[in-house]
Amino acid sequence: MQKLYFSLLTITLVPYLAGCASKANAQSQKIEVVEENSAADDPNIPANCTLTPNENLSFEPPAPYPANAPFPGEFWFGSEHLWTALPDNGVWSDLPHNPDGYTQKIFWWSSLFSLKDEPEPELVVFGERLDAKAPPLKVSKATNAFAEDIGTAMLVGIDFPTTGCWEITGQYKKSGLSFVIWVAP
Numbered sequence: 001m002q003k004l005y006f007s008l009l010t011i012t013l014v015p016y017l018a019g020c021a022s023k024a025n026a027q028s029q030k031i032e033v034v035e036e037n038s039a040a041d042d043p044n045i046p047a048n049c050t051l052t053p054n055e056n057l058s059f060e061p062p063a064p065y066p067a068n069a070p071f072p073g074e075f076w077f078g079s080e081h082l083w084t085a086l087p088d089n090g091v092w093s094d095l096p097h098n099p100d101g102y103t104q105k106i107f108w109w110s111s112l113f114s115l116k117d118e119p120e121p122e123l124v125v126f127g128e129r130l131d132a133k134a135p136p137l138k139v140s141k142a143t144n145a146f147a148e149d150i151g152t153a154m155l156v157g158i159d160f161p162t163t164g165c166w167e168i169t170g171q172y173k174k175s176g177l178s179f180v181i182w183v184a185p
Contacts, residue, residue: 049165051090052179081175093184100159121154131165
């Protein structure tokens, strides 16, 4: 699935530490998830890692975006002001590995985003490992993306320094979105 992301666009991403982003200045609307771990039968995922589940969530993006996430095995998660596509099982695996960690590209959508007016979106993404101490994520500056199957989107690249249970938060135009994902080797 991640290979589809790489084939959609060829983008040079400039990493920077997400810790430099100011969490306090944005007014986040955090979607809280209290469901049990959707990958609870996976012995590698600890019980205290409550992944963001796809069941009982009925977010549908506004037009012109499709009702279903464009990639097989994924679901939409968020609100009309900020959403993303997450894997049904809550796990990102087989990610490319480099000296900075495991790399993933994350597409973000917003009804407030205009590619024409904002070629370099002011999306800020940061995260923390929940199940153990870890160095900070390296997150690229946001860029834009467009393809027929995804429409216009914002895009960041993340280097996870370790595998494990990670909470990722995106903030864009006073809207925020957090989710929990398991990063596997």
